[in-house]
Amino acid sequence: TSNIVKKYIESYCKNGSCEYEESPARSCRYYYSNNRATCAAGKCILPPSATNLKAENFWEGYCGSDTPLVKVEWDYVVAFDRDDLEDDEQVKYEIQARALGESWKTVSEGTNSTIVILNQLDWNKTYDWRLMVWSEGIYGESVPSSWHSGPGFTTPRNRYPDPRFSWKPTDITIGTLVEFSNNSDCYSNSCSYEWTIPDARYEEGYNGNSFAPKVRFESLGQKEIFLRVTDNRLKDNLYSGDGVCKTRQIISVKYPLPGWREVAPFGQINDFLTRFFQ
Secondary structure (H helix, E strand, C coil), X not given: CHHHHHHHHCEEEECXXXXXXXXXXXXXXXXXXXXXXXXXXXXEECCCEEEEEEEEECHXXXXXXXXXXXXXXXXXXXXXXXXXXXXXXXXEEEEEEEXXXXXXXXXXXXXXXXXXXXXXXXXXXXXXXXXXXXXXXXXXXXXXXXXXXXXXXXXXCCCCCXXXXXXXXXXXXXXXXXXXXXXXXXXXXXXXXXXXXXXXXXXXXXXXXXXXXXXXXXXXXXXXXXXXXXXXXXXXXXXXCCCEEEEEEEEEEECCXXXXXXXXXXHHHHHHHHHHCC
């Protein structure tokens, strides 16, 4: 708080410990360490801090990711804020996490970032996490904060689906039977499929929810094909998001080539006509 900061600003070092006087030593630059003011090079130092710690699943990154993704962020609180001194800056951070029954482990380290995507986590676990930040320091080393606890989070039950598809034949004309192959990976036993195939007629027994439909296109042009895969095991779980991933590809539909038949060369026809009228 401002009162605490003011108290430390008015402190000075004496016999290796921080004491206080009414007139602050205006030439001092202040940090703290381990939640208390300490002396360094004859100066009282203050640590940095962090507030507004947040954590949430990074849903937009889950399609295609083989690990859970959790976005954490915080506000860095300077170790001091004096008009006659430069502002302090965060120069390092460390984030540790632990699941229920497990030990703390470092899951991210860096420099001046305050928004981080954690990706060293496991599926279907609930985590606690904590943060330590360092100020820039002016006495040869940076100064750490204490550990700050963030709100817990739970990762999805399993990996999100990976939708993929192909088709044959590759050269498609109006009316040609096109067979789609569904090459998607589903990481549970409960995936559903939704195709969007414009200007096409489904073959009997197939529809837009078939695993691998068969269709015939009824018009020319570029057709944008979508495959949407939903993992219902994820969708039905409170902590797993919507469980949806989708992909798209473009198919070109052309006119069929004109038919042809073999005809006799012109020279042979001329000889025939000559003999016929003799």
